[in-house]
Amino acid sequence: MSSDHWDQFLQTGTIASCPTNADGTYDLELEQGWRTFFATLDQGAVILDVGTGNGPIPLIAKNVSESDDLKFRLHGADRGVIDPPRYVPGGVERYSGITFHPRMPTEKLAFSSELFDAVTGQFALEYGDPTRSIAEVARVLKPSGAARFVVHHERSIVVETARQSTTHAEWILEELEVFEKLERFVHMERIKSAAVERAFAKLEEAGRAMTGELRRVPESHVLNVTVAAVQNLLDLRRRASPQFVGAEIDAKRRALRAAVVRMQDLLAHACSPEKVATLESIASQAGLTVAPREEQRHDGNLVGWILLWKKPISC
Numbered sequence: 001m002s003s004d005h006w007d008q009f010l011q012t013g014t015i016a017s018c019p020t021n022a023d024g025t026y027d028l029e030l031e032q033g034w035r036t037f038f039a040t041l042d043q044g045a046v047i048l049d050v051g052t053g054n055g056p057i058p059l060i061a062k063n064v065s066e067s068d069d070l071k072f073r074l075h076g077a078d079r080g081v082i083d084p085p086r087y088v089p090g091g092v093e094r095y096s097g098i099t100f101h102p103r104m105p106t107e108k109l110a111f112s113s114e115l116f117d118a119v120t121g122q123f124a125l126e127y128g129d130p131t132r133s134i135a136e137v138a139r140v141l142k143p144s145g146a147a148r149f150v151v152h153h154e155r156s157i158v159v160e161t162a163r164q165s166t167t168h169a170e171w172i173l174e175e176l177e178v179f180e181k182l183e184r185f186v187h188m189e190r191i192k193s194a195a196v197e198r199a200f201a202k203l204e205e206a207g208r209a210m211t212g213e214l215r216r217v218p219e220s221h222v223l224n225v226t227v228a229a230v231q232n233l234l235d236l237r238r239r240a241s242p243q244f245v246g247a248e249i250d251a252k253r254r255a256l257r258a259a260v261v262r263m264q265d266l267l268a269h270a271c272s273p274e275k276v277a278t279l280e281s282i283a284s285q286a287g288l289t290v291a292p293r294e295e296q297r298h299d300g301n302l303v304g305w306i307l308l309w310k311k312p313i314s315c
């Protein structure tokens with residue numbers, strides 16, 4: 001699968017793929033787990049974050065490095081066309097000192113062997129081919145280097161939410177056809193067609209269906225965002241040209257479709273205990289020492305598996 005859907009998402013400037021605080025970065029137990037890991041590394045450690053996206057993990061490492069004067073050398077690689085300093089507001093300053101490597105899949109890390117003291121990944125390793133990715137991680141780690149990954153857990157709240165959001169998004173797009181009904185109403189109103197009332201009634205009906213579902217599931221992000229978008233677009237049609245409104249309706253529909261593809265990608269890569277055992281077995285075969293896996297929580301909720309592997313000195 002190409003990473004286009006991730007590229008589009010990352011170009012919106014969102015820092016973490018699963019937002020956990022108002023700033024759009026990881027916090028609470030998730031951030032603390034990474035902070036604790038980075039604090040174990042020596043001064044001057046060279047660190048690579050794979051599948052880095054907009055670099056939330058290098059940002060945590062940078063923070064630890066600056067507060068403890070650890071002088072880490074930080075790299076983030078991703079298969080996509082990433083450029084966090086460009087896409088994230090204030091990015092040039094925020095990411096200063098971090099080197100990003102776009103178009104670099106974990107399966108093919110363009111680095112010499114034994115370069116990194118640590119390799120990390122948050123919701124990243126599981127997206128690639130496991131055998132080739134883990135072989136590359138083992139290759140680029142220095143002897144006694146450590147790899148830490150947080151991967152999606154099949155029973156996590158992130159996966160549950162993605163499943164529900166996908167259902168809502170597909171219902172909005174395919175069954176309710178909200179954006180088509182909105183487009184039709186805007187068109188009928190503009191050409192002063194007698195069919196305008198019927199078009200509005202259909203849009204209203206779809207709106208009622210969405211608000212009814214929102215009463216049942218008030219936390220649904222997809223529903224909240226879509227209801228607000230429809231309201232904004234209805235307001236916009238009073239002020240903007242038909243072409244502009246049409247383009248905006250289309251942009252919202254495309255964004256929702258892209259979100260469905262991203263969520264399906266996430267669901268396809270969520271890890272069962274058996275899948276994690278396979279990753280661990282591949283890591284052992286690649287010469288890494290595998291620590292017992294742990295569950296990652298965030299605000300008490302299950303959000304992933306924590307995998308901690310080390311490269312022995314004799315590997």
Ligand SMILES: C[S@@+](CC[C@H](N)C(=O)[O-])C[C@H]1O[C@@H](n2cnc3c(N)ncnc32)[C@H](O)[C@@H]1O
Pocket residue numbers: 003006007015016017018050051052053054055056077078079080104105106107121122123124127128129
């Ligand atoms: C769920 S996002 C996580 C991004 C970031 N680590 C975070 O926590 O926000 C998954 C990322 O993995 C990248 N990705 C997918 N397959 C990859 C692969 N084979 N090699 C490297 N990156 C990959 C995507 O482009 C995307 O940026």
